[in-house]
Amino acid sequence: MADNPRFRLTVTTSGQFQGVDWKKTDVAVVYGIPPWPGFWWRLLHGIHMTPVCSPQLLRGPTAIRQPSDLAYHRLLHEDDGSQWRRYQGAVGGGHVGLTDVYFDDFGIVLQAARDGFGVALSDEIISARDLDEGRLVTPPIYSMPRSYFRTLRK
Secondary structure (H helix, E strand, O other), X not given: OXXXXXXXXXXXXXXXXXXXXXXXXXXXXXXXXXXXXXXXXXXXXXXXXXXXXXXXXXXXXXXXXXXXXXXXXXXXXXXXXXXXXXXXXXXOOOOOOOOOEEOOOHHHHHHHHHOOOOEEEEEOOOOHHHHXXXXXXXXXXXXXXXXXXXXXXX
């Protein structure tokens, strides 16, 4: 771009591959699992998904100490619940999810977790500052590897 100052590049980020308007996008950073037929992709960063919550949820009679303790807490979602189902399948925990809450914005999911409203599933990159400053904690249970992918139009 330094050699071509008039060059225009449109970068889009999306939580869903189907959410990208390819007529207006040159490069997309998409969270998901390829392959996507007709597209070239490359792993940007490997991450581990792990539950995060307010420190208050690690205290008291329903404190989170193992995956089965999540049954006593509201799970916070930014999707249709599939991330939590994959996580629970990987760690062997079960959860009915009758009081779960679904949001359309991950920022709200994290704020609800900070406020003690429930447990979010996040990663070490997105939640790093909250974890470093003590607004969020990771319960002493398992993390699960997930991936961010960069997708380029062919």
